[in-house]
Amino acid sequence: MRTRLIALILLAANTVALADDxxxxxxxxxxxxxxxxPDIARISMSVVERNKSLNVAQQSASATTAKILRLLDRLKIDRKRIDTTGLNIRPDYRWNRTSEQQELIGYVVERQIMVELRDLDNLGKLLEGAVEAGANQVSPPGFDRTxxxxxxxxxxxxxxxxxxxxxxxxxxxxxxxxxxxxxxxxxxxxxxxxxxxxxxxxxxxxxxxxxxxxxxxxxxxxxxxxxxxxxx
CATH class of the missing domain: 3.30.110.170 (Protein of unknown function (DUF541), domain 1)
Structure with missing residues (x-):
């Protein structure tokens, strides 16, 4: 009887603990x-030039990039918020149906420009001006808040x-x-x-x-x- 009573007490204690758990x-x-x-706009644009001569393509891309930089200066965009280090050079091939081979016809030079714009009143001027200056690829702006x-x-x-x-x-x-x-x-x-x-x-x-x-x-x-x- 004593053993049974102890077992019932232990069972009740376990039930209370389970309820607490x-x-x-x-x-x-x-x-x-x-x-x-938004108070920040991040714009990515590219200048792509094709030419038989690699040097000519590079010079043309650099000249257009310089025009865009002058535009950014006129808009008073801090140079710390501009990145023009993106550069991609690749050969330009065309399929020759007669020889049934790819033939080199020149080179493609791409300069990539990243801009962080803090004065969004100048967004339209930047986008329109960049295209007028020669940027031939402009991505939709990405917006953010400081x-x-x-x-x-x-x-x-x-x-x-x-x-x-x-x-x-x-x-x-x-x-x-x-x-x-x-x-x-x-x-x-x-x-x-x-x-x-x-x-x-x-x-x-x-x-x-x-x-x-x-x-x-x-x-x-x-x-x-x-x-x-x-x-x-």
């Missing part, structure tokens, strides 16, 4: 978005508040109370807008091409998952 919880998610106008970390943290805090509000509704409807946070995780990255051509009214056809580039907002999105313990 598996507390009642509620799992919720939250999301938030913070939008902001305070991206702060904006993402703001979205993260808003997402946590959203999750807590969701938990309050669920728990109150169930007639319970929220306890401590048990786990919390987050995810989310800012999306990158592309420049949009602004629609022009009939009476604004004469508007300059530089003014037709309009940037969209950057969206900083945050998503969180939180597990709350229910109060006893």
């Amino acid at each position: 598996n507390p009642r919880t509620v799992s919720v998610s939250g999301k938030a978005t913070v939008t902001a106008q 305070d991206r970390a702060e904006l993402h943290r703001r979205a993260l805090a808003d997402a946590i508040r959203d999750a807590r509000a969701n938990a309050d509704v669920m728990v109150a409807a169930a007639g319970a109370e929220i306890g401590n946070v048990m786990t919390i995780s987050s995810s989310g990255m800012p999306s990158q807008p592309r420049p949009m051509m602004r629609a022009m009214a009939a009476d604004a056809v004469a508007e300059s091409a530089e003014a037709s580039y309009v940037t969209g907002d950057i969206r900083f999105e945050a998503f969180v998952n939180i597990v709350y313990e229910l109060a006893p």
Whole structure:
């Protein structure tokens, strides 16, 4: 009888421990978005020249690159935010149907230019001016914020508040109370807008091409998952 009583006591203790190891919880998610106008644009452009002579192709590419640099100087872009070190040289071949062989017809020289623009009012002038100066490949600008970390943290805090509000509704409807946070995780990255051509009214056809580039907002999105313990 004594042995059986001890066994029952141990079983009850284990049951209490098991209950403590598996507390009642509620799992919720939250999301938030913070939008902001970009204050940085990163533009990649290339000058590509083809010629029978490698020297001529190089000189032509260098001359065009110099013209683009003068444009950037006029726009007062700091040289520290300009990179012109990208260089690619490759032979230019053409298929000869008569000999059924590839034949060398010249060379292709590509100069790559990377620019970080801080004054977005000059975005249109930069894009249009670079093409006029001879850039024959211009990639869509990539936009960013100098305070991206702060904006993402703001979205993260808003997402946590959203999750807590969701938990309050669920728990109150169930007639319970929220306890401590048990786990919390987050995810989310800012999306990158592309420049949009602004629609022009009939009476604004004469508007300059530089003014037709309009940037969209950057969206900083945050998503969180939180597990709350229910109060006893």
